[in-house]
Amino acid sequence: MAANYWESTQRKHWQVSSECLSQWRNATEERLRLSKHPNANIDLGDPTHIRIFLHGLLVKLGHRLSCRQQILATAELYLARFYAKASVKETNPYAIVTACLYLACKIEEYPQHIRSITAEARALWPDCVSSDSTIIGQCEFYLIEEMGMCLIVHQPYRSLKQFSRSMSDIYQGQLIILPDEMSCAWSVLNDSYITDLPLLYPPHIIALAALFVAVLTKAPRGSVSDTAVSGSRMANLADWLAQCGADLSAISNCVQQLLSLYHSWESYRDSTCQQIISKIINTS
Amino acid sequence: MAASANKYKLIKKLGEGTYAVVYKATDAQNNTYAVKRIKLGEFKDGIDISAIRELKFLQEIRHVNVIALYDVYSDQETLNLVLEFLVSDLEHIIQDKSLIFQTADIKAWMLMSLRGLHHCHRSYIMHRDLKPSNLLIAADGNIKIADFGLARVAAYPQEYLTPTVVTRWYRAPELLLGSRHYTESVDIWAMGAIFAELMLRTPYIPGASDFDQVELTFRVLGTPTEEIWPGVSSLPLYDDLMTKITQRHPVPPPSEISLRFMAASTAALNLLNSMLEYDPSKRPTTESALLSPYFVEELPRPTKPQNLPKPPSFSS
Known part of the structure; x- marks a missing residue:
């Protein structure tokens, strides 16, 4: 992570209000409608489901390329930024996902040749990605353009580690984040890219929310004594959050959005999304 | 963030590197800049990693002893960096x-x-x-x-x-x-x-x-x-x-x-x-x-x- 978050382009240009995000999205829909785009009236269904689908594509290609987690996270944020300004309906999401990873690999100094990354994407999705790698090159250009050429991103993972360390210092054993909770918080962060959180909140707030969700869901349940133990852990955590002066309403907002993501995930069907996306690719 | 292309007028070519051509340019207030136009070569090879590095770091750093990136814009499928003009x-x-x-x-x-x-x-x-x-x-x-x-x-x-x-x-x-x-x-x-x-x-x-x-x-x-x-x-x-x-x-x-x-x-x-x-x-x-x-x-x-x-x- 380079430079300073507080003076970063992320904070200046890419951390917006939820009103601003809806404005962007409405403007995109309006543009599609006015230009009579052939896909303007396609029903995407639950927008969260489409986001889960895109996230799945990105993780799949990322693993195939043996990308480090940091590269994946950068690509995820690029994807979120791109689709904040453009609609799935006017793009080939497979190509955009590939371009996000292609650019993220360069930014994180793990450069891939454009032809080889195109070939890898085609190996996964032969019907959805063209063998012409200039298309990925074009998508890279649009991606950089839509992002206002802001390329360095700040992620919540490092904050998560720092918080866990500082907690064990302050509470000296009373509130140590267990390995189980830590890995749970880590995967909550991975999932946070499916939501709008990375566009709305600074990384450290998202890290705190993930920690909270992890302690909440990993709490032992069952016997009365278990409930008492987990109750006191939650109280300690709440106490610590209050002490560190973090924006509690922002954290609780994040927690709610994360929990509603998991709620929505229960009704997610991969095949349904795939059908919708295929329809989009075939008409555009 | 990104300015419009017609805000800057390119005056003359100052030099050419492997991935960019640099022009002297002015804006409406007659301020002088160096505009670096990044070559994209019809997207065949993606954007050069040196260009990407320059863009990514200059966007984040501001210091009196580091060249200033004032603005960025795209036109005709070219990325342009509007830099401080240095003599x-x-x-x-x-x-x-x-x-x-x-x-x-x-x-x-x-x-x-x-x-x-x-x-x-x-x-x-x-x-x-x-x-x-x-x-x-x-x-x-x-x-x-x-x-x-x-x-x-x-x-x-x-x-x-x-x-x-x-x-x-x-x-x-x-x-x-x-x-x-x-x-x-x-x-x-x-x-x-x-x-x-x-x-x-x-x-x-x-x-x-x-x-x-x-x-x-x-x-x-x-x-x-x-x-x-x-x-x-x-x-x-x-x-x-x-x-x-x-x-x-x-x-x-x-x-x-x-x-x-x-x-x-x-x-x-x-x-x-x-x-x-x-x-x-x-x-x-x-x-x-x-x-x-x-x-x-x-x-x-x-x-x-x-x-x-x-x-x-x-x-x-």
Whole structure:
């Protein structure tokens, strides 16, 4: 992570209000409608489901390329930024996902040749990605353009580690984040890219929310004594959050959005999304 | 964020590099800029990684001694960087033999360069291509570090880095010996070589080839040993180079170094020697260099930027 978050382009240009995000999205829909785009009236269904689908594509290609987690996270944020300004309906999401990873690999100094990354994407999705790698090159250009050429991103993972360390210092054993909770918080962060959180909140707030969700869901349940133990852990955590002066309403907002993501995930069907996306690719 | 294309009027081509063409440009208020248009080659190979690096770092860094990126825009499928327009660079100044450097002038150039570099390093950015021609000079005399095409974020200890960075004459010995793990101290070495060049008015260690660079470095500064540089013998190219280079040179004593830099004060020589330490961990950080007696105690004070020597053609 380079430079300073507080003076970063992320904070200046890419951390917006939820009103601003809806404005962007409405403007995109309006543009599609006015230009009579052939896909303007396609029903995407639950927008969260489409986001889960895109996230799945990105993780799949990322693993195939043996990308480090940091590269994946950068690509995820690029994807979120791109689709904040453009609609799935006017793009080939497979190509955009590939371009996000292609650019993220360069930014994180793990450069891939454009032809080889195109070939890898085609190996996964032969019907959805063209063998012409200039298309990925074009998508890279649009991606950089839509992002206002802001390329360095700040992620919540490092904050998560720092918080866990500082907690064990302050509470000296009373509130140590267990390995189980830590890995749970880590995967909550991975999932946070499916939501709008990375566009709305600074990384450290998202890290705190993930920690909270992890302690909440990993709490032992069952016997009365278990409930008492987990109750006191939650109280300690709440106490610590209050002490560190973090924006509690922002954290609780994040927690709610994360929990509603998991709620929505229960009704997610991969095949349904795939059908919708295929329809989009075939008409555009 | 991104401005419109017609805000800037391109006036004339200033130069062309591998991945970009640079134009002199003006806006409606008649301010002058340098506009760097990045070639995309019909998207066949994606955007050049040097262009990407330059864009990514300049977007985040703001410092009086780092070239300013004022604006970015795209037009006709080209990315354009609107940069500060700079009139000269330190290489031109060094080579212009009509200019006379005072001790205070050299101190000013070093001070400004190290301040700019300090800002990069505290932002976890290694420049990896410091040389006089990348230290640009503004009309007001300020130094501006430019060309972030090789820059990267400081690595995690387990990350592999490429040793083929930095223009040869300014390349630190760990790079010459093929190290895959190095730090910001490669930039400190380069600044040391630039410091020497400012005093000598000619490159200090101008190797004719990569191999010659190693040989010449050893001749100028002595052949490194485990004693002065623990770990040197386990660097990737060490064994190979040591069989090829049979002659061993002693480390020159301070008296000999001071003969090479006749006009240099003790404080200047101490700083120079520390920046050109073989062992990267013994080189100063930008902070400790800036706080060395050369800058904080010893007179003369550095020349004010506007009073520094300028070539006759120098105009804004």
